[in-house]
């Protein structure tokens with residue numbers, strides 16, 4: 001069910017990931033997948049184009065078909081009740097975070113967990129807020145949010161932040177935070193009367209665990225007791241279904257009051273989503289379950305293959321357990337390169353994402369995108385090993 005694109009197909013399909021590298025380079029950087037579109041989405045888009053559905057989307061308030069589709073998806077996948085009218089479209093997740101901060105958060109610093117997704121890091125400052133970084137210790141055994149640090153950053157007498165951007169599942173930590181961890185975060189947030197913007201774009205991409213009994217499960221922040229009045233989630237089908245160019249994400253409110261504030265924004269603040277994006281997201285949320293299940297199986301296999309390849313070719317590499325996403329976070333400090341991504345590009349002709357982008361000043365780390373064929377993943381690791389050995 002998951003069809004690998006050929007190099008020629010991928011180069012045409014992805015002008016960013018594949019188009020920005022030389023022909024002899026294997027791209028494993030930006031978060032796009034080298035797979036063909038899920039058939040229900042391709043069919044919905046073809047039908048829309050055949051019927052000239054390329055105008056403005058329906059801007060009138062109301063969850064509409066997209067709201068109902070997301071509510072169904074959230075119920076089936078996360079056991080979450082979402083009122084369809086609480087689903088407010090936005091152009092993409094980065095913009096949704098911006099809209100949520102500007103519309104809902106006090107004019108005060110914003111906490112972000114680093115290493116983090118670079119455009120969202122930048123958005124905080126674009127909102128005119130100071131960013132306070134909650135930094136993961138690169139040597140920590142498990143990637144966890146340090147509640148004492150969070151408490152410090154949200155304390156009015158110290159950091160003074162009023163908002164936490166909570167990325168869950170986390171890119172690039174690879175973590176799916178447990179309900180207990182999220183409750184701990186919620187307790188600190190509510191103690192300081194702060195808000196949460198939960199970036200849950202990777203929620204559909206929780207990977208199979210070795211033991212189903214202990215496999216990670218995504219817990220939407222909004223399902224925690226007491227979260228509805230201080231949080232929104234920003235979600236999208238675009239990461240799991242590989243449609244980032246279609247421009248439609250969703251801000252999910254937890255109550256009517258938050259929905260009404262989001263709907264009452266002045267014209268021009270949040271109307272950039274596209275009608276084709278909305279159609280694709282509706283199809284994904286409604287008819288995409290079977291394809292998504294096959295995708296998660298494939299990505300789980302790719303993750304396990306990566307672990308084998310690293311053990312064989314790069315035994316000193318340290319990979320954080322990849323509970324979700326298709327973006328592996330690798331500590332390559334043992335190989336002595338400050339910027340291993342640059343060395344691997346120059347000597348191995350593989351484009352990785354440099355860890356420095358996710359945490360300024362961090363050396364020796366890379367992010368590797370495993371959403372490709374087993375053959376390409378094998379070649380990527382072999383080339384990395386040759387480059388780092390030379």
Ligand SMILES: Cc1ncc(COP(=O)(O)O)c(C=O)c1O
Pocket residue numbers: 031091092093094095117120167170171199201236238239244249
């Ligand atoms: C955690 C996280 N947030 C946001 C985004 C960006 O989403 P969008 O393209 O919808 O802005 C990504 C993209 O990979 C991401 O990993």
